[in-house]
Amino acid sequence: MPTPDTMILDEARRQMTVCVVCKYCNGYCDVFRAADRRPALSDADLLFLANLCHHCRNCWYACQYRPPHAFAVALPAALARVRVLSWRRFVGLRPSPGGLAGLALAATLLVPLLAVLLVPAETLFATHRGPGAFHAVIPRDAMVWGAALAILGPVGWVAVAMVRFWRAIGADTSGPQVAAAVPLALRDIVTLRNLSGGGAGCNDRDDAASGARRRAHHLVLWGFLLTVAATLAAAGAHHLLGMRAPYPWISAPVLLGTTGGVALLAGVAALAWIKHRADPAPEAPETRTAEWTLLAVLGAAAASGLALLVLRETAAMGMLLALHLGTVLAFFVTLPFGKMMHAPFRALALLRAAIDRQETARPHARPQDP
Template identity: 40%
Template sequence: MQTLQELTRQAQALANGEHVPLSADEQEAARVLNICNGCRYCEGFCAVFPAMTRRLEFGKADVNYLANLCHNCGACLHSCQYAPPHSFAISIPQTMAAVRGQTYQEYSWPRPLGKLYRRNGLTLTLAAFAALSLFLILAVGLGGQGWDALWGAVDFGGNFYNLFPHNLMVGLFAPVFLFSLVALAMGVRQFWRDITPVTGGTPVPPPAAAEAAHNVLSLKYLDGGHGAGCNNEDDAFTLARRRCHHFTFYGFMLCFAATALGTVYHYLFGWSAPYDLPSIPKILGAAGGTLMIIGTAGLWRLHTRRHPEHVLAQQKAMDRGFIALLFIIAATGIILWLTRGTPALALMLCLHLAAVMTFFLTMPYSKFAHGFYRSAALLRHNTEKRLPNPVGLGSE
């Protein structure tokens, strides 16, 4: 593991356009990319390959940029004549996954917390959720209303603010959420600065920004380059991963919209939660939670069946921990809504709040970060491809 001083020197060297030594994972990526650059059979599969053909050498910034441009669809692996067991042992999915994991650690903010990426797996996620659940349950049981509040002996009138006041929840969650946003923003900001010289430092034109947004929202590069989908457990094409990602992403965004609109209702109009159907926050939240449950359940199934060359063994725990946490958040939220007028309200509220707090605490150091780094890489790619090819190799 590199020290903080080494990482700082590397960041300064990148900013100055100096040569930066590659890590072992980056050296392997550069080797693989050089071989792929001579073959180009996979050029139409995704954005990585046309971006690769614009380069004759692959420095640290190039490798980090291309690794985060990769969507790990697996199509190139199953089409590659040099894939294992060939002596070249070309595996773009695994090679790029290793560099992405290193990228998240190196660009984390504060840097020392980058170690959490290596530890933020399924076990840690479930342990944090259990610990926070226990803390909230004890807080309720030892509070003014006593343990009767958990056994249904206290009538909260279906209003969870009678258990945890609104200002208390804001005071608990807002600082953690704001820190997570700042931590993510700082990391992606430095990543953007480092990869910008790779593409000439050209300002982002509006058409490039629009196309990048479309690519992100549609998950364009999970289609295998031909619209039939990507690979999962074998060389058969499937749209299942793309659809499950869509269910999860748009479900999450609907839940976020429900929370944001509820905040507007509370502070601007004085309309306090909880809200009932057919209120807009409730419709958004119910729809979002349902989509997240479907999407994360599908992603879990797909992940457990993935081809071993698509993923790194050491990153499986982080991926599954993130999927499991999103499922728990959605499931406890839906159950809380369905049991709001029953004695189970207090317990379900503790479980749901613990899941949300776990998500906020781990957000900058979990798989959640990959969406931000990938979006930055797509934005840079859609800027770069509008420029003349600097080396005269290939074309879009």
């Protein structure tokens, strides 16, 4: 008896087989060209193709075989289901969509709750100013050890899942092939090239293509990286320069964090707007809760961080600090189980696709070389 996972893979294989024969969409994205090289469409091939898909939805609006045609090709939804399956398979665990949202909410509220229970009210709701003000509310050791526990476990889990995924999709590649393809893959990652669809952009709402989704993803990507850089700059200022948070407005941690937080918030708002208005027909509805959960966690982290910055010299600082740490905790505890897994898995899929492209470009390569 087929399992739900087998049925998802078989349905994606059926649809992709039609595409390999049809080839009409080969100009839209790397997925179709990569499928051409893998006509057998094994389970590992489908896991790779699903993570290579950037869900631009070009192929849905172009397809003459989409429902109600008897072939019922609905590739964006079929690949979205395989993507979720791949994260579950290599992470080894995936809570239900409601469970994921509940975990994010519980983690967000946990730190404020602990602050109310453990920090005396006259300290938590007092105004603290100057270096060391944050640690007057939440002791530095508690913050450092809490962060280490919250970050290292999920990040390690994601790293193991990435190794397992790469073994499935890249076992036939060599070290030199990988090394040579890394610059090409990095270029695809930082430019988000595949979010341009066939060149005109994504079909965000209907059959009119636009670059809005790609621009919003850029804001999220670079905003997120700037906030990570701000955290590293703060650690450097503390350990190397002996400075204690909160830092001055004109300092690397604050400038990086403010720019990153504003970009992240703007990107999340834009993606939420695009998603809210999107035509639901090409979607896999069961994936939507995880997508909204990630947007909510990222938006809450950015908004609470900016609010903390603006109100850090008021009596609201203690609870805002606890709330911001709660949102960061929510991001990390949901990291291996939610939509955020699309980032590392897609990066590996882009690396695998870059190896394919390099092999195809070699003068002596045969068209169907693996």
